[in-house]
Amino acid sequence: xxxxxxxxxxxxxxxxxxxxxxxxxxxxxxxxxxxxxxxxxxxxxxxxxxxxxxxxxxxxxxxxxxxxxxxxxxxxxxxxxxxxxxxxxxxxxxxxxxxxxxxxxxxxxxxxxxxxxxxxxxxxxxxxxxxxxxxxxxxxxxxxxxxxxxxxxxxxxxxxxxxxxxxxxxxxxxxxxxxxxxxxxxxxxxxxxxxxxxxxxxxxxxxxxxxxxxxxxxxxxxxxxxxxxxxxxxxxxxxxxxxxxxxxxxxxxxxxxxxxxxxxxxxxxxxxxxxxxxxxxxxxxxxxxxxxxxxxxxxxxxxxxxxxxxxxxxxxxxxxxxxxxxxxxxxxxxxxxxxxxxxxxxxxxxxxxxxxxxxxxxxxxxxxxxxxxxxxxxxxxxxxxxxxxxxxxxxxxxxxxxxxxxxxxxxxxxxxxxxxxxxxx
Amino acid sequence: xxxxxxxxxxxxxxxxxxxxxxxxxxxxxxxxxxxxxxxxxxxxxxxxxxxxxxxxxxxxxxxxxxxxxxxxxxxxxxxxxxxxxxxxxxxxxxxxxxxxxxxxxxxxxxxxxxxxxxxxxxxxxxxxxxxxxxxxxxxxxxxxxxxxxxxxxxxxxxxxxxxxxxxxxxxxxxxxxxxxxxxxxxx
Numbered sequence: 001x002x003x004x005x006x007x008x009x010x011x012x013x014x015x016x017x018x019x020x021x022x023x024x025x026x027x028x029x030x031x032x033x034x035x036x037x038x039x040x041x042x043x044x045x046x047x048x049x050x051x052x053x054x055x056x057x058x059x060x061x062x063x064x065x066x067x068x069x070x071x072x073x074x075x076x077x078x079x080x081x082x083x084x085x086x087x088x089x090x091x092x093x094x095x096x097x098x099x100x101x102x103x104x105x106x107x108x109x110x111x112x113x114x115x116x117x118x119x120x121x122x123x124x125x126x127x128x129x130x131x132x133x134x135x136x137x138x139x140x141x142x143x144x145x146x147x148x149x150x151x152x153x154x155x156x157x158x159x160x161x162x163x164x165x166x167x168x169x170x171x172x173x174x175x176x177x178x179x180x181x182x183x184x185x186x187x188x189x190x191x192x193x194x195x196x197x198x199x200x201x202x203x204x205x206x207x208x209x210x211x212x213x214x215x216x217x218x219x220x221x222x223x224x225x226x227x228x229x230x231x232x233x234x235x236x237x238x239x240x241x242x243x244x245x246x247x248x249x250x251x252x253x254x255x256x257x258x259x260x261x262x263x264x265x266x267x268x269x270x271x272x273x274x275x276x277x278x279x280x281x282x283x284x285x286x287x288x289x290x291x292x293x294x295x296x297x298x299x300x301x302x303x304x305x306x307x308x309x310x311x312x313x314x315x316x317x318x319x320x321x322x323x324x325x326x327x328x329x330x331x332x333x334x335x336x337x338x339x340x341x342x343x344x345x346x347x348x349x350x351x352x353x354x355x356x357x358x359x360x361x362x363x364x365x366x367x368x369x370x371x372x373x374x375x376x377x378x379x380x381x382x383x384x385x386x387x388x389x390x391x392x393x394x395x396x397x398x399x400x401x402x403x404x405x406x407x408x409x410x411x412x413x414x415x416x417x418x419x420x421x422x423x424x425x
Numbered sequence: 426x427x428x429x430x431x432x433x434x435x436x437x438x439x440x441x442x443x444x445x446x447x448x449x450x451x452x453x454x455x456x457x458x459x460x461x462x463x464x465x466x467x468x469x470x471x472x473x474x475x476x477x478x479x480x481x482x483x484x485x486x487x488x489x490x491x492x493x494x495x496x497x498x499x500x501x502x503x504x505x506x507x508x509x510x511x512x513x514x515x516x517x518x519x520x521x522x523x524x525x526x527x528x529x530x531x532x533x534x535x536x537x538x539x540x541x542x543x544x545x546x547x548x549x550x551x552x553x554x555x556x557x558x559x560x561x562x563x564x565x566x567x568x569x570x571x572x573x574x575x576x577x578x579x580x581x582x583x584x585x586x587x588x589x590x591x592x593x594x595x596x597x598x599x600x601x602x603x604x605x606x607x608x609x610x611x612x
Contacts, residue, residue, distance in 0.1 A: 206592075276602045287601035291591040298585045332567055367453070 012128025015039050016417055018121070019136045020114075022048045022105045024071055024094055025387030025402045026138030030103040031072045032410040038417065040132075042103050043125060045110040049094035051140055056087050058168045059192055061252035063184055065218050068400040071097050072407070082218060084252025111139075115361040119420065120382060133420055134382035134413055137360075137371070141388045141397060142353035148180065151349060153278035155339050159346045163189070166348060169196030175345030176200070178283070178337070180275045182207040183246035186350035187259050191251070193348075194269050201337065201344070202264060203285055205274035209296040209327070210248040212258045214304065215311065216319035219250070226310040228303075229395035230404075233375050236390075243390040246352065261293065261327050272334045281340040285333070293327035300324070355388070376409045382416055384409050437532040455482045471497040471507045512565070516545045518596045523570065526590030531576060534586065539575040546571075568600065 017033060019026045022044035033040045047053060062069070067081040069090075074097050085093065098105060109127040114135055116122075123130040145162030154160055159173060163185050169192060179190040182204040194200040210219055223229045236242045251259040261271060273286035301323060308321045337344060357365060364372050364380050372379040375392040386406055388396065395401025449456040458481035464474035477491040495508025509517070520543050531538050547568045553561035574583050591597045 273601070279603065284603045288591065288597070291588055291597075294584065295588045295592060298581060298588060301581060302585075 012125075012130060014131045015041050016132060017041075017134045017136060017413065018043060018123045018130050018132040019138055020111050020123075021045075021138035021140060021387075022098065022103065022107070023051060023138065023140060023387065024049075024097070024399050025140075025406070026136070027094065027097050027101060027103050027105075028071045028402045028406045029136050029138055029386055029410060030105075031074075031101045032406050033413075034101070034103075035072075036410060036414045038410070038414060040104065041130065042105045043109045043111055043123070043130075044105055044107045047107050048098045048105060049091045051142065052087055052090050052094065055142070055164045057163065057166050057189070058087070060188070061086050062090060062399070063247065063250045063252050064220055064398050064400070065252070068220055068224070068398060069093060070400045070403070072403045074100055082256075083254065111359050113359050113361050116380075121362070133417055134384070136409070136413070137357075137378070137383070137385040138387050139355065141355055143356035144354050145349060146352045146354050147349045148275060148351055150275055150278045150283070154347060155281045158339050158344060161346065161348050163348070163350055163353075169193050169198065172196075172198065173345045174198075176343045178203065178275075178344045178347045179350055180347060181205070181246075181350030181352065182249065182261065183350065183352070184248060184250055186348075187249050187261075187264065188251050189348055189350055190264055190269050191259060191267065194264070194267050198346075199268070199270075199343075200264075201270045201272055201334070202261075203272050203275040204261065204289055204292060205286070206246070206292050207296050208246055208248040209260055209300040210250055210303070211260075211300075211324055212250060212256055214307065215321065218256070222307045222310075223394075226307055228306070229393065229398075229401065231394045233390055233392050239390065242394075243388070245389070260324075262325060265328055270334065271329055272337070278339065281338060283337045283339050283344075285335055285337075287333075287335060289329055289333045293329055297326050376405060377412055382413070382420070384413060433532055433535045433537045435528045435532045435538050437528050439529065439532045442529060443533075457481075467495075467507075468505075469497070470502070470504045471495065512547070512549070515596075515600070516547055516568070519568065519570065519594075519600060520545055522594045522596035523587075523590050526594050527572075527574070527586055530586045530589045530593075531578075534578075534582070536576050536578045536582060536586065539577070540573070541575075542573045544571050545569070 016038050017040035019029050019033070019040055019042040022042045026042050026044075027048070030040060030042050044050060061084040064084075065081065066076045066078060066083050066085060069076040069085060076093070106127070109125045111123055111125050113124040114121055115124075117131060120131060120133040121135045123132060123135065145164050147162065151160065166189065172193065176199045177193050178201045179186050179193070180203045182202060186202060190200045190202045212219060214222060233239050233242070249260055251257055265271060271289060273289035274292070276284050276286050278284070304321070304323065310316075311318060354369070355371070357369070357371060360371075362380050362383065364378050364383065366372050371385055371388075373385050373391075376385055376388075378385055385391070386409060387402060390396055392405045392408060393401060396405050458479065460479050462474050462476045464472050466472050473493060473495055475491050475493045476488065478485060478487045480486065494514070496511045496514060497507040498504035498510055499506050524541055524543060527541055528538060545568065547565040549565050550561045552558040553563040572587055574587070576583055576586075578586075
């Protein structure tokens with residue numbers, strides 16, 4: 001489908017605000033800027049929902065149920081609120097939102113640099129130059145798949161893939177697979193690849209264990225109702241830690257399936273500790289597997305305790321409390337695997353993602369390459385970032401979580417533009 | 426949580442530790458430490474080692490005094506047993522590190538410790554070190570640490586303290602993860 005409306009968007013010029021990225025966060029920002037009559041443009045390197053189109057594996061479904069798929073002025077209208085969207089459904093949802101909100105999206109426009117310019121910013125693209133008083137970075141949290149240092153020492157005849165390159169088990173050579181990382185990505189890939197007939201080993205570091213369903217409801221119902229998802233970045237003990245937490249071990253599926261390390265063990269996956277290094281072709285795993293599993297079990301139980309307390313305090317009628325079996329590990333888990341003996345043919349780096357700010361020529365990155373911001377207000381006047389984990393709230397990285405953040409930040413941006421105007425006048 | 430109201434004294438100055446954490450986040454170069462030991466062979470399998478000086482916070486530091494340790498082998502190895510075996514020292518290091526961590530984490534979480542005792546078992550097949558079987562490694566087959574902890578807290582809270590202590594323990598990391606070791610001679 002060709003959307004002629006988007007062709008009317010200017011390809012260059014001056015505007016109040018440039019929004020970088022037409023995913024759910026950038027489009028939600030655009031919606032709220034429209035509400036405040038802020039002149040703006042949304043620059044998108046590919047198409048609307050580009051990362052969802054190009055950087056997700058085939059079987060992936062959202063970790064959050066459909067009732068949580070909502071954006072400012074827009075929500076899921078289907079007949080399965082408890083279901084989970086497939087990638088084509090997510091793409092349609094976000095494209096529908098772009099059409100509904102009439103966002104001024106300039107597609108196939110890659111930002112090549114953002115720099116300070118007089119009182120505002122100069123945004124260079126492959127398609128012209130923009131000048132704006134403010135910039136909202138909505139280019140995503142998962143642009144680059146992070147690979148550990150050990151990735152440099154993998155023997156040449158072992159294939160390696162990032163989750164961005166992985167589509168499905170059909171693309172893998174026959175033989176063993178090492179999945180490195182035990183977040184939602186690592187567990188989902190280990191599960192599907194083992195089921196496709198490969199012998200899978202999963203390297204497990206610190207992780208977040210969470211049941212899909214608890215006391216008769218999806219876990220997201222309780223996270224939502226108890227207010228946990230609304231916890232603010234300035235209320236938590238250690239915001240750096242909270243922002244770096246791996247995604248919880250969840251999978252979205254029509255059968256509401258539980259996915260944890262025990263279910264992987266049941267289907268034949270071998271658990272190893274965190275991958276620490278590769279020495280002369282031998283992968284070495286940490287001996288801390290027992291402890292990282294114990295930590296995750298204890299933290300899950302603390303979460304369930306807090307849900308139980310809330311249910312009791314609020315006298316909610318629901319199924320009774322339950323506790324899940326502790327994570328089972330072998331008495332002596334594997335400490336090393338010889339990568340040159342042919343037992344492992346493919347390694348998948350499910351070791352997290354990071355944003356790409358290589359185009360950002362404004363000194364706002366810390367020594368670890370993270371953007372310096374206070375709840376999304378970047379450490380440069382008129383610059384904002386949206387759609388990062390725990391940006392302002394626990395829910396910030398979820399589709400539904402972006403609305404409150406964007407409302408706060410567009411209010412701040414609107415005030416900023418007003419102040420600019422007064423100073424200029 | 427009544428945590429903030431409880432007076433807890435485990436003898437750990439948590440404010441100082443948290444202050445150091447904050448200061449070193451701002452000045453990561455000051456966090457670069459070098460730990461040192463020196464040793465001298467005495468006789469047979471007996472070696473005397475000592476520690477005193479170390480580097481940290483950007484300058485040379487030292488302990489309040491020099492500490493000296495003897496390592497040797499027991500009499501069943503036809504040695505004179507003038508000290509612990511070196512492998513037992515590794516267990517001493519692990520116990521010291523994990524237990525210090527337990528005290529620090531408990532204090533931070535406002536939990537009073539009444540007693541913390543550990544026993545450590547570390548089986549080893551010495552066919553490795555004797556060169557009898559090259560398939561047997563020299564080191565431990567595994568290490569089991571058993572804590573007996575009496576504290577004013579639930580079982581889960583105590584388990585969480587012990588887990589957090591492992592997560593932040595240098596010696597636990599040194600033992601569970603590989604480290605490059607460089608040994609130079611007469612340089």
